[in-house]
Amino acid sequence: MADGAPDLTPEEIKGALAQLDQALHHHDLWVESIYCCLICRIQPDERDLAADAHRRCRFGQWYYGPGSERLSANPCFHALENEHRKVHEVATLLLRLSGESRTVSVADYERLTSALKQMRLEILTLAREFEETLFNTDPLTGARSRIGMLTKLREQQVLVRRKIGPCSVAMMDLDLFKDVNDSYGHVVGDQVLAAIAAFVRANIRPYDSIFRYGGEEFLICVPNTTLDTSRKLFERIREGLAGLRHKAHGHEDFQTTVSIGLTLLDPDVPVEQSIERADKALYRAKSEGRNRVSVWDVSEK
Template sequence: MYRINREKLQAIIQELDQAMYNHSQWYQNIIRSLVCRLPFDHRDLADDAHRQCTFGQWYYHCSDAEIQQNKTFQSIRTEHRQTHQFVQKLLQASEKNKPVLPIDYDNFANAVERLRLNMQTLKYELEETLYNRDPLTGVSNRISMLSDLRKQMELIERHVETTVIAILDLDHFKQVNDSYGHPMGDTVLSEIAAFILQHLRAYDSIYRYGGEEFLIMMPHSDLDTATAIIERIREGVGNVRTRSSGGEPISVTVSAGLTQLREHQSIEAAIQSADKALYDAKLLGRNRVVVASS
């Protein structure tokens, strides 16, 4: 999951849409110049033409580090540069009034198609992340949670993965809404979600499970490792301070229930087990972590 806020993700998708449109216009102009034997933009012959074109200007100035690490985004770099290298051969032949060789045109056409596919894939990945986000907190929503948990369960059934889930609930959160109003409660909830997200491992996932409840999926974990992670988060949440409109610091605590996903167990049963452990944490006084009994 991309750890980018919703507004920034929307902006990146809009920029990508514009960059894709610009690339399409560039391609159409190249074909028109070749077919109609019209003058072409000689910047397309430059060694750094892939950086000068409008798509390249977006690509090489995309500042988000997480997007830059995306495998599809990195594949685009290779395909985009090759597209410009292949078109240079076509333009050089046209400039010298030589025939365009079929192999050179095929190389160009195939590179363009691969580039388009990578662009569409990147857009799909970004949009899937955006639409599977909870609009308030920015973390994944319940729909993507069930899908991800089922995929994880398939790995567990094949004995290639161990995974622990935790359900976290903010203690006495109704008091925050009653005392400061729901808008401030939303702010507190969003800041807690952001704190949790920042303190998970790169391959852990967090989902908004209910009103003030979150489910965390921790692959590559046994119960001891997962419990240590959630304990650190529990302690950290207690130190988060949100300022009310009057400047008063607002703090909350969190209770959590953990369980390990097991083969031949349904997702629903696993969630119920973690929920029962959360209930026990509440009964024991809140602000604590309880591991479900096996």
């Protein structure tokens, strides 16, 4: 999702798209009823004349209901609220004019159609964002896929170059993951990957990003964080992951560990080189015994 918005699981994104589509359908039906009232001069629903009419329609009930809580941090979601409110404000005005047998001016009518177009644009923008997020999400782990990884890192590199703040990049790899697959099967291995990615997502900030780099390897981007602060963060994540217990049918619960290589995103070299540095630090963490965080050293050039 957009920076600052919490990451949604693929299931949540699919659910949000379905809810948004249904809410839009109900709003289209509402628009037809408004036009019917204005053209045929019939009595409108009292809810459409209320000061909080935008909360009473089916779309508003969805928007302000518990089903949309996970979307509330998304900037597009808040922009949609403003446009939806405008639609109802103009519609209420036109309904009152019509009810008083006063002429609805062309300008007022155009205000309504303009507000409706803007609201639909906001809905389509939000839906497109959900669809792109779904496309860029690894279906197994819920982490972002590699598709948008370099773009994200290059965006952060620009901010580092402008001295907005440092950015840390970490490569994380499950230790001895082949043994997990060999001992418990690939289904359990997939469950372990998903559980580890979920733990990391729950323990980083909304504007941090975790990408599935490949296999059992993940890249994590942590903006506005010094190397010392990010190392403490990843030590906590490493310890937390080592304490996770995984289940396998017919076996006792088991635990796994991860190794992590860490570096700062360098503003003066291609982002691929910063990834390579994090990977070298990861390799050192593996060679020194695994289950540890290693920071890239300039001597490793």
